[in-house]
Amino acid sequence: MNHAAIDHYSQLLRMGIEFSATLAFAASGMLAGARKKLDPVGVCVVAFLAAFGGGTLRDLLLDRRPFYWVGNVHVVWLIFALAFGAVLFMRKRHYEPTRRLIQLPDALGLGLFATVGVDAAQAAGMPALICVLMGVITGVFGGVLRDIVCNEIPQAFSDHQPYALLAFLGGWLYLLLERLHAPDWLSLFACICFIAGGRFVAIWRDWRLPGWRT
Amino acid sequence: MNHAAIDHYSQLLRMGIEFSATLAFAASGMLAGARKKLDPVGVCVVAFLAAFGGGTLRDLLLDRRPFYWVGNVHVVWLIFALAFGAVLFMRKRHYEPTRRLIQLPDALGLGLFATVGVDAAQAAGMPALICVLMGVITGVFGGVLRDIVCNEIPQAFSDHQPYALLAFLGGWLYLLLERLHAPDWLSLFACICFIAGGRFVAIWRDWRLPGWRT
């Protein structure tokens, strides 16, 4: 493959990751809104904020335009359609999502968004620590908005399991692999798998950060 | 009338709408702050956030400067003076605003701000859905800030009556009229009347969005 082809492929890969991240967080938002029995409009709002909140804050901080949702209007339509469909489906089946279920798309979205965040900040020429923090902000903020709107204490701060910490460590892993001249796709996938996988294991094995003796 | 005169007139009309929207939301902020028995400084803060919050977020997202309150310092003074006067008046009369009363300026402000939001996003060349969403954000965010500072669940999310939905539909009405080459003043007024009027009727007839079976 020549260079132009590789660049094109990398670009597609990044777009795919941002899209998957958006869908994953939108799903977590829909489930969280349904759990709180919000009306259909409310579920759309929560899905929208969860899906685009982190990326928008990242772009505001990095002074990047257009935002993902401004440049990809069809994704916004897709998410509204999915949210609407999900509400109809869940109401018909009297289905109530558990807190645990919401954590699955949330973990996936965390890994995907943190990875695009580090990557975008690095492309903007930020210092290493700032890249990692931008990853954490991108990964965490959508979920924080979702929880605030649902009137819950943001999960990122309230459960004593690794969450922001995983995004932080994953960001360093990404930068390390880039420094070692690993191919882009490898750094990206390793970072996603480390964060999302780590979060899955943390939930499954109930890992806890060292707390305070009570 | 020649074109220059029409442009001048349109400009004045838009400034008048933004000014009225600001006053309406400032009034809802003062009433909400007084209801929570905030001190006079707190009432000024709530009035300020409600009046300028939505427009500032819109301008941040659209990357427009100066903000309305930066370019119109006298409006900020006016709102501080009104908030101060309102506190003095209400304390003297032992007057406590009802939740219902707060909804009146809130409905008016929603219609006015959503309309300037759609209009500003369209002037910035955004795609249709983004224009409508910018209108919703502009109309809703001031009230959300007001309610967060007053430590209430934002009304936009908690009551199951149409609110954001009206701003959303009104935005499409505005774009439709523009597409049909209606004169500016007609599109603007139709949008304001649809949203504010719809909200008044929704409160009066107690319209509810379809909820969940309990």
Next chain:
Amino acid sequence: MNHAAIDHYSQLLRMGIEFSATLAFAASGMLAGARKKLDPVGVCVVAFLAAFGGGTLRDLLLDRRPFYWVGNVHVVWLIFALAFGAVLFMRKRHYEPTRRLIQLPDALGLGLFATVGVDAAQAAGMPALICVLMGVITGVFGGVLRDIVCNEIPQAFSDHQPYALLAFLGGWLYLLLERLHAPDWLSLFACICFIAGGRFVAIWRDWRLPGWRT
């Protein structure tokens, strides 16, 4: 001293004030996080948000880049190190900070940040009232973020003691001294002392803003 030397000295002074303000608010964040028994990562997050929140919002509103934490990565490391050390220390000693203790660095940070806020807005050529409001926003927002993340009603709105009001009055004092051609260091120090000192006295003597008759 020649002009270049004075400029250099002024620059150093401003950097020193921003650094001290950051440290003071970081300390208030650590204490608040420890009081809420957050895990070590949570304490780092709260310290980070309290330390950089106000300045970042100011820079977003003034459209200034780079943010303080982007341009001064070592300060971010320092705050993470301090937050981590503080958690270890306080857990070992079973030390629980009182609400009163948190108010000390908070008062200091309020004065320091409000002063840099007014100063930065004036350098950006803003009108007088906007400069003062930027000072208030810079001084208050870090503490508001800290309290929201700790799930408390922001102190700036809930206690009926002068807080935002002091930052507001101090901003006018700064502008007055500048108008009288006082040397920079004098205006800056007078503003800091007025706000932080006023807040200390307000806490000590339990000054209250006039409230509502109950």
